[in-house]
Amino acid sequence: MxxxxxxxxxxxxxxxxxxxxxxxxxxxxxxxxxxxxxxxFFDAPDIELDYDIAVICMSGGKDSLAALKYLLDRGFPASRIELWHHLVDGLEAADSFMDWPFIDDYCVKLAEALDMPLYRSWLKHGFKGEMLKHNSRSHPHLVGTPDGVVELPRNAAKEATRLRFPQQAASLQTRWCSSALKIDVGRRALTCQERFIDKKVLFVTGERRQESSNRAKYNQLEPHSTDTVRKSARPLKPRHVDAWRPVLHLSEEEVWEMLCDWRINPPVPYRLGWGRSSCQTCIFNGDRIWATIAHYWPERVQEIAQYEEQFGTAISRNGKTVVERARLAEPLKIDDEQALRQASRHDYELPIFVPEGQSWTLPAGAFSGVSAGAS
Ligand code: SF4
Structure with missing residues (x-):
């Protein structure tokens, strides 16, 4: 401490x-x-870690890695940790629409390197399927469990239409990607599995207050929405679930220090110059990141711009399509050839930890302030 x-x-x-x-x-x-x-608790940087299971929501970014390390540093047994990764694009399409192509395999290789189970869950057909909802019901959730993937229908869902990108807002109703593709999926993954009943579960996410004025207001520890023991005196399915944000109070500098001490290789997006590792084509990307994507991966920008034109609504509040925004800035100059090659591949091929004899290097995107990712 x-x-x-x-x-x-x-x-x-x-x-x-x-x-x-x-x-x-x-x-x-x-x-x-x-x-x-x-x-x-608004502030809860150190809590009693008397939990049966810790679920770490692993996006593959620096803050979720730091949240995992924070737990390990406090002596929580690695054997009681499981990593959960929510697939923003789902698993049905061959190509990525929003996320980095390698991020799923990065999480798989990370879990292997740490000898921890990884469970993937997603909304069927992912971001694009939800965005194209037209007088139809939301797709089922698919949840990875120790016994395999379970498909959960959405019988209670009403028919609805989206046909627009999530809007850049703090509200999860308009910024629907975070809720539909991550929060709801995680909630369902907890409630559909009997193995969490009569257990004390710690649900860990990696937000930090320094990231935005919205996150600055988050509580550090609170009952998770799936907790039943504090909602009812005699719940039918007793489940104690706490949501903990262990790195909420940490600065970016402290997070990089943790990853350096751990000798974990900085994730690829930071090596390319991204300030955050969210979806590659995150709705919160700034003009410079759109310019960079247009320069190195033009097909990704073109596909998004075509949908903006089809919907008549751009991602940006100023009405400019991502192609128009890309013309307003200079692309990042990417010198890291290894990271650049990896960025286009589905299989993750770089080492998870910095090999013996090599030094850990702060990536180009650290402290860059380049506007990328969710706020
Ligand atoms: S990273 Fe961006 S685009 Fe992806 S789910 Fe989060 S807010 Fe949406």
Missing amino acids: DNVLSDVYDDRVVIPDAQMNLFGLEPKDIIARQPAVPGV
């Missing part, structure tokens, strides 16, 4: 407990120490 963290810990935990002992009180006797809403 660094000095700032240990001071916070002393102020909130050690000193109050010591003062209570002076008066012969136990922590449970002090009502004021309880959070306003049970189980909800």
Whole structure:
């Protein structure tokens, strides 16, 4: 624990407990120490890790890697950790529409290197299938489990039409990709599996407050939406699930330090100059990233622009298509040939950890401030 963290810990935990002992009180006797809403903590950088299972939502970006390392550094047994990866494009189409082609295989190879199980789940037909919904129901969810992939129908869903990209907004209703392709899928993966019943589950995600004013307001620890034990006195399916954001309080510098100490190779998008590793064609990309994609992977930009024209609604609020935005900026100059080759491939072929005898290098995208990825 660094000095700032240990001071916070002393102020909130050690000193109050010591003062209570002076008066012969136990922590449970002090009502004021309880959070306003049970189980909800705005700051919770260190918690008691008495969980049966920790699910790490692994996007393949630096912050989810740091969240995993944070847990391991605090002694949580690796044997009780599982990695979950939500496939934004689904698995049905041969080519990527939004995500990096290699990101799925990167997560597979990462899990192999760490000797941890990886479960993939997705909305059938992914981002494009949801975007093209036209007077029709949402597709089923597919959930990876220890017994194989389970298909879960959406019988309660109403027929609806999207025919537009998610809009750049904090609201998950208009920025529907995060909710439809990640949050809902993760929720369903928890509720459809009996193995989580009567278990204490820690659901870990890698957001950081420094990333945006929206994330700055997030709680660090709270009951997950699938938790039943705090919703009902006698739940039919008792399931204790806490959502924890262990790196919420960390700076970008602290995250890179963790990855350097771990000697994990910086993920490819940062090596290319991206400031974040989200979808390659994320709706939050800035003009410079669109210019870079148009330069190196023009077919990706063209496909998105064609849909913008077909829908009559651009991703950008200013109405410019991604092709028009790409013309407004200079592309990034990518010197990392290895990363550039990897960026177009489906199979991930680079080492997960920096090999013995080689030094760890801060990637071009670190601290770049280049606008890429979700906020
Ligand atoms: S990374 Fe961007 S495009 Fe992909 S799901 Fe998140 S907000 Fe949507």
